[in-house]
Amino acid sequence: MKVTLDLTELLESGDITQEEHDRLAKLSKSGTSSLAMNIIIAFGVISVAAGILALAPSPLVGIALGAGLTFGGLAAYNKPQNNWDILGHICVLVGAIVLAGGVIILTEAAASSFLVITVGFALLGVLSRSGLLVALAVLALSSAIGARTGYAHASYFFGMEEPSITIVLMSAQALALYLISKRVSAAYERIALIAARTAILVINFGFWIGSLWGDTLAGSGSHIPDFVFGILWAVGLIGLAVWAVRENRRWVVNVAAVFGSIHFYTQWFEFLGAHPFSILLCGLLTLGLAVGLWKLNHKLAAQE
Secondary structure (H helix, E strand, O other): OOOOOOHHHHHHOOOOOHHHHHHHHHHHHHHHHHHHHHHHHHHHHHHHHHHHHHHOOOHHHHHHHHHHHHHHHHHHHOOHHHOOHHHHHHHHHHHHHHHHHHHHHHOOOOHHHHHHHHHHHHHHHHHHOOHHHHHHHHHHHHHHOOEEEEEEOOEEEEEEOOHHHHHHHHHHHHHHHHHHHOOOOHHHHHHHHHHHHHHHHHHHHHHHHHHHHOEEOOOOOOEEOHHHHHHHHHHHHHHHHHHHHHHOOHHHHHHHHHHHHHHHHHHHHHHHOOOHHHHHHHHHHHHHHHHHHHHHHHHHHHHO
16 A cells, blocks of 8 residues: 655654654655666667667567567566566556557458457456556447547547447446446456446447437448437436435546536537527536536535
8 A cells, every 4th residue: 555645744743753754765765766767667668669660660560569568567567576566567558559559550450459459458457457458448449349539630530430339338338347346356446447437438429429410320220310319418417427426426426517518518509509699608507517516526525
């Protein structure tokens, strides 16, 4: 367990002696030196890998380098007594991303490759207890069913080919991960909750896209109109917020409020347009929501 303490303040208040202050300060210097060494070595390893990829830009080279970094990082992470855990985390993360990039390029971004990457990221995330990797696993799964991002000059894009399927799949995943989080140890509870929260974000993006353009179900030709997504999204956000308040889940409350605002803004300007009066009124309503959310956060924090 890691604890942050202000040694000077504790010494001045008489909670620790000068001898204890000096001993703890010496230990902290040792930890700082170890952290710096881990980061320096990690940057060196990443630079060497980047240089090799630049000299031999090939998917197979990327896969080999990624695999080497990943397994090397796992070996370092499994020896915390040698203080190489930070180095191990960095190497596992960078190696997994490089390995996944090589697989995507080699398979020309096939859906099956994203499923393999999902499983790989999930396993590595659990083994290294990396919240970022399990979050990437959820995003990789969404890519397997059509979620895409893009970039052009000064413009970013997000697309989702199957919002209905994505919403259903991610909802089941979020619920399963939440139930798992209640039955595992604290370290794995954190990982499960991070994955569940990522799934919640993807669900909301699916509703957002569906509320604008609807969805045509693949294979059936049936079209779900945009207003159905809009209604279900509003009902879902309200239900999620009510549950989160009862369970004292502040992150979920804030996410429900943020996407509730996005939903409100989207529908408001879709129907009323962007003119001075609609912008002014929308801003005033948003400020009221912000004040209410601030008070709710303070109330939930007090309950904790």
